[in-house]
Amino acid sequence: MRERLRLAAVDVLAGLLDGPRARGAFLMRTVLDPPWSLRIEDRAPLTVVAMVRGEGWLLPHDADPVPLRVGDVAVLRGPDPYALADDPGTPVQAVVHPGEITTTPDGAALCEQWGLGVRTWGANPDGSVVMLSGTYQVDGEVSRRLLSALPPFLVAPRADLPLVPLLADEITRDEPGQEAVLDRLLDLLLISVLRSWFCRPEAETPTWYSAHADPVVGRALRLLHGDPARPWTVGALAEAVDVSRAALARRFTDLVGEPPMAYLTGWRLALAADLLREPSATVAAVARQVGYSTAFALSTAFKRERGVSPSEHRAGAAS
Incomplete structure (x- = not known):
């Protein structure tokens, strides 16, 4: 282990x-x-x-x-x-x-x-x-x-x-x-x-980190991290790791602390927040990179979760 x-x-x-x-x-x-x-x-x-x-x-x-x-x-x-x-x-x-x-x-x-x-x-x-x-x-x-x-x-x-x-x-x-x-x-x-x-015994690793060692949830996390722009669903993710939808949802939530799609949303928005720090990156381009079909869709999710729009976030990072 x-x-x-x-x-x-x-x-x-x-x-x-x-x-x-x-x-x-x-x-x-x-x-x-x-x-x-x-x-x-x-x-x-x-x-x-x-x-x-x-x-x-x-x-x-x-x-x-x-x-x-x-x-x-x-x-x-x-x-x-x-x-x-x-x-x-x-x-x-x-x-x-x-x-x-x-x-x-x-x-x-x-x-x-x-x-x-x-x-x-x-x-x-x-x-x-x-x-x-x-x-x-x-x-x-x-x-x-x-x-x-x-x-x-x-x-x-x-x-x-x-x-x-x-x-x-x-x-x-x-x-x-x-x-x-x-x-x-x-x-x-x-x-x-x-x-x-x-890797030291005294390190208190968080649940999402330890979950990478699980043969099922670890594979699912690597898929989400490796291709966040893919239109993932719980069913598609379960099929990719060869388990049932219900089994993945239960096991993922138990080990990571939140359901697969909630984790993916957080990961996508974290990636978007970092990408938006690049002056040459447009909101539309960042949206495509992290799995949102339009700039509007990313802006809506971003503001709902973080309380500011992508443009406001970019301005704050620049200052």
Whole structure:
């Protein structure tokens, strides 16, 4: 069972992260010497922190401090604040606000004072502690299911991922296309960590995730994810997975928590919400991609479920 879930996890995570991939993520290399303490209040939906050199502590919101050692990778789900420090008792020296603005605790600007070159920041260029941080700036709609499946924070101990030194090497370069390279490396690092995390016994996987290991419901979910534009019915889906309509409806609802067509509607609208973030995508084109016959049909469903029209959603995402 665990092995089937592990194999299914690859497809699920790839599908969930394929749409809302990092776009101009904020990446930074931080170099410090003890004593140091940073409070992060940027309200980012998701952040990845990797310890490249030295040790420190993660001080989550409403949780006990967690040690961070060389090779550890932490993933933090916003918007709650958290702190990183050499010791839990060290007073805060810098506060990171939304918009990548950094100040002292009393509000004095630190951005220029602590600037150490391309994507590098800190009080000492030769500091004994080096951390990499990558922040997803926008909560992509497809990732809501993923974010809801994650704890407020997790730490992958001694991840030993070749992506960490590669990211450390690339983060200080300033070459054409560098932003795209860093975005993709951040995505790969996040997927690698989460793929391992979801297979650990302590990971509290959501019902829809665990359902992918079921031989019937898992096949149905993969069909819906793989071809959301197809005019699915419960009968057509049941025929595709070789069970009766009633058996699929009952088993799907028991394992996923909602009926097949309700799940499909949510998935289609999540995909549409993410696709609408692309400036060149028309509502009609997005409607066809996610299984609605007209722009009007998508707009009606979108506004009914989300309270705003696709155009209003696009405008909000752009702002």
